[in-house]
Amino acid sequence: xxxxxxxxxxxxxxxxxxxxxxxxxxxxxxxxxxxxxxxxxxxxxxxxxxxxxxxxxxxxxxxxxxxxxxxxxxxxxxxxxxxxxxxxxxxxxxxxxxxxxxxxxxxxxxxxxxxxxxxxxxxxxxxxxxxxxxxxxxxxxxxxxxxxxxxxxxxxxxxxxxxxxxxxxxxxxxxxxxxxxxxxxxxxxxxxxxxxxxxxxxxxxxxxxxxxxxxxxxxxxxxxxxxxxxxxxxxxxxxxxxxxxxxxxxxxxxxxxxxxxxxxxxxxxxxxxxxxxxxxxxxxxxxxxxxxxxxxxxxxxxxxxxxxxxxxxxxxxxxxxxxxxxxxxxxxxxxxxxxxxxxxxxxxxxxxxxxxxxxxxxxxxxxxxxxxxxxxxxxxxxx
Amino acid sequence: xxxxxxxxxxxxxxxxxxxxxxxxxxxxxxxxxxxxxxxxxxxxxxxxxxxxxxxxxxxxxxxxxxxxxxxxxxxxxxxxxxxxxxxxxxxxxxxxxxxxxxxxxxxxxxxxxxxxxxxxxxxxxxxxxxxxxxxxxxxxxxxxxxxxxxxxxxxxxxxxxxxxxxxxxxxxxxxxxxxxxxxxxxxxxxxxxxxxxxxxxxxxxxxxxxxxxxxxxxxxxxxxxxxxxxxxxxxxxxxxxxxxxxxxxxxxxxxxxxxxxxxxxxxxxxxxxxxxxxxxxxxxxxxxxxxxxxxx
Numbered sequence: 185x186x187x188x189x190x191x192x193x194x195x196x197x198x199x200x201x202x203x204x205x206x207x208x209x210x211x212x213x214x215x216x217x218x219x220x221x222x223x224x225x226x227x228x229x230x231x232x233x234x235x236x237x238x239x240x241x242x243x244x245x246x247x248x249x250x251x252x253x254x255x256x257x258x259x260x261x262x263x264x265x266x267x268x269x270x271x272x273x274x275x276x277x278x279x280x281x282x283x284x285x286x287x288x289x290x291x292x293x294x295x296x297x298x299x300x301x302x303x304x305x306x307x308x309x310x311x312x313x314x315x316x317x318x319x320x321x322x323x324x325x326x327x328x329x330x331x332x333x334x335x336x337x338x339x340x341x342x343x344x345x346x347x348x349x350x351x352x353x354x355x356x357x358x359x360x361x362x363x364x365x366x367x368x369x370x371x372x373x374x375x376x377x378x379x380x381x382x383x384x385x386x387x388x389x390x391x392x393x394x395x396x397x398x399x400x401x402x403x404x405x406x407x408x409x410x411x412x413x414x415x416x417x418x419x420x421x422x423x424x425x426x427x428x429x430x431x432x433x434x435x436x437x438x439x440x441x442x443x444x445x446x447x448x449x450x451x452x453x454x455x456x457x458x459x460x461x462x463x464x465x466x467x468x469x470x471x472x473x474x475x476x477x478x479x480x481x482x483x484x485x486x487x488x489x490x491x492x493x494x495x496x497x498x499x500x501x502x503x504x505x506x507x508x509x510x511x512x513x514x515x516x517x518x519x520x521x522x523x524x525x526x527x528x529x530x531x532x533x534x535x536x537x538x539x540x541x542x543x544x545x546x547x548x549x550x551x552x553x554x555x556x557x558x559x560x561x562x563x564x565x566x567x
Numbered sequence: 568x569x570x571x572x573x574x575x576x577x578x579x580x581x582x583x584x585x586x587x588x589x590x591x592x593x594x595x596x597x598x599x600x601x602x603x604x605x606x607x608x609x610x611x612x613x614x615x616x617x618x619x620x621x622x623x624x625x626x627x628x629x630x631x632x633x634x635x636x637x638x639x640x641x642x643x644x645x646x647x648x649x650x651x652x653x654x655x656x657x658x659x660x661x662x663x664x665x666x667x668x669x670x671x672x673x674x675x676x677x678x679x680x681x682x683x684x685x686x687x688x689x690x691x692x693x694x695x696x697x698x699x700x701x702x703x704x705x706x707x708x709x710x711x712x713x714x715x716x717x718x719x720x721x722x723x724x725x726x727x728x729x730x731x732x733x734x735x736x737x738x739x740x741x742x743x744x745x746x747x748x749x750x751x752x753x754x755x756x757x758x759x760x761x762x763x764x765x766x767x768x769x770x771x772x773x774x775x776x777x778x779x780x781x782x783x784x785x786x787x788x789x790x791x792x793x794x795x796x797x798x799x800x801x802x803x804x805x806x807x808x809x810x811x812x813x814x815x816x817x818x819x820x821x822x823x824x825x826x827x828x829x830x831x832x833x834x835x836x837x838x839x840x841x842x843x844x845x846x847x848x849x850x851x852x853x854x855x856x857x858x859x860x861x862x863x
Contacts, residue, residue, distance in 0.1 A: 209751050209754065209755050210755070211755070214755075217602050217604075220601065220602060221598055221601075221602070224570060224597070224598070224601050225570040225594070225597075226569075226570050229570065229571060231590070232570060232571065232574065232590075232594055235590055235591035235593075235594035235595065236594045236595070236597075236598050238591065238595075238759075239591070239594070239595035239598055239606070239758040239759055239760055240598065240602070240604075240758055240759075242759045242761070243607075243751065243754035243755060243757075243759050244609070244754060244759070245609055245745075245761045247759075248759065248761040249761075354709070366649070366651055480751055484708055484750075485707055485708035485747060486708070510748075513745065513746075513747060513748045514747070514748040
């Protein structure tokens with residue numbers, strides 16, 4: 185590295201920094217190694233350097249495919265500031281497109297979208313809502329009285345207690361374990377003069393899965409969103425490793441607000457956090473935002489993701505399916521609770537729902553407490 | 568050695584051992600050595616991920632140690648295990664000889680009674696071996712975290728024996744099919760190579776290397792056919808392994824060009840390429856005819 189001229193040194197570390205800005209997971213070690221690579225391959229052959237750095241700086245297929253463009257825009261244009269602008273400009277153009285679209289749709293009235301499936305599905309939504317209303321006791325709009333809150337809490341407590349703990353690699357002593365603990369057995373045998381009086385066993389340690397709740401609070405879900413929020417609150421009170429998000433046209437992390445001990449203040453904070461409550465839904469884009477911002481940090485192989493939504497998506501077709509597939513790759517299980525599922529004759533006709541179905545582990549109705557209990561039990565069975 | 572020459576030399580050696588490597592892959596392999604980082608290879612099934620490790624072992628003329636990952640893979644299958652049965656036997660034997668006989672502890676917990684599993688095996692070789700950790704995505708996240716630790720220090724501790732430091736740093740190749748997303752930490756630790764389906768030229772070169780007695784015309788047709796088959800929306804796209812199987816089965820039928828085969832023979836031999844019922848239904852007789860005509 186000592187013989188690398190300073191300007192070149194700065195340029196190469198600048199390149200690594202540019203990659204970092206563009207979302208590549210690279211750090212100081214990678215900067216150092218990038219210099220090693222340059223030293224080893226020589227800085228004059230840009231094809232070899234490109235290959236060498238690609239292997240070093242990329243960490244996943246998506247980055248692998250983007251690398252060449254970034255490499256070119258940094259090294260092959262005279263004015264890289266401009267190239268950077270073009271890139272970010274490109275990115276935001278796409279977002280602008282989305283924003284304009286939503287602007288055109290102008291909020292909740294048009295959220296059913298132009299596509300036929302959505303429109304047809306929406307009639308189901310109205311039916312769903314009114315059917316639930318006639319059920320009377322099963323409707324959660326009246327769920328402000330403490331008795332029913334207690335009922336929710338009881339169900340959730342029951343769920344939390346039964347929540348199966350998942351196996352980890354580490355083991356601990358366990359009488360009901362299946363693996364003979366030779367070390368302990370021999371050690372205890374010493375006291376009995378070398379006779380193994382009792383066998384000791386080991387079993388894998390178990391930890392509770394992490395739970396992530398993604399709650400749809402758009403207008404089509406307005407009948408149920410308050411109920412789901414109560415459920416989320418009850419869950420958060422019982423379990424420690426739980427993260428709650430609300431989404432409609434954008435995504436909000438509400439775990440902290442939800443943990444507020446005063447229910448009414450929690451509600452106020454939530455209302456402030458989620459401006460746009462009861463608006464339109466862009467599930468696909470919200471999931472994309474979740475995948476981009478939170479998934480890497482929050483979702484691991486012991487995570488169960490619970491999505492509560494009716495599946496009416498007004499975003500671009502295809503996005504929801506793609507993002508859900510990515511999420512399914514990270515998470516252990518995905519549970520989708522759709523209150524409309526309980527309506528007799530319901531078929532998942534809405535486009536969003538059809539896109540989502542192949543990636544779900546459990547697809548359950550969740551219009552009342554009993555069905556929610558059943559859905560959670562179903563989730564535990566597959567965890 | 569000059570870097571360009573080194574790359575060319577490595578590619579030539581790989582080719583000799585029966586693996587057609589692109590420039591990019593050869594460069595990455597070279598970097599593996601000089602940076603001492605493991606290599607993570609991703610790509611669809613059947614594009615030759617595992618083959619990279621085998622070719623590397625042949626090119627470096629060293630041992631290939633393979634750890635196949637699966638759900639529930641534990642220390643006892645990945646690292647080491649004490650051979651309890653043998654230890655007990657030794658104790659009993661010492662007892663039978665009489666009270667005068669002694670059995671030192673050091674001997675009881677010596678390498679003689681240690682069952683080495685792939686990871687420990689790879690660390691205790693005299694010459695650096697190639698360690699292939701296959702389908703890492705099938706093992707659970709905790710194992711991945713443990714592996715990360717092992718791959719950064721190249722040492723592990725056995726309570727009875729103490730810490731074992733690698734006598735030589737192995738060339739580590741990890742492969743993943745993407746059934747589960749790997750952690751960012753592991754990805755950062757590794758060099759990365761994404762193996763795509765090969766281009767026409769590369770696949771032809773592979774076919775001629777692996778099936779040397781194939782007629783030139785048939786080889787070209789087979790590759791063209793498979794390449795256009797991959798453009799269909801198939802559930803399971805045929806990989807290189809499938810191309811080789813198909814070529815071998817056509818050779819077995821004694822053909823020197825696709826045109827010599829009857830429609831039945833082709834349809835039967837396609838069992839080597841199409842692996843699901845939906846795909847078999849999607850590629851019907853007229854489609855096969857069209858593909859064959861296109862293949863020349």
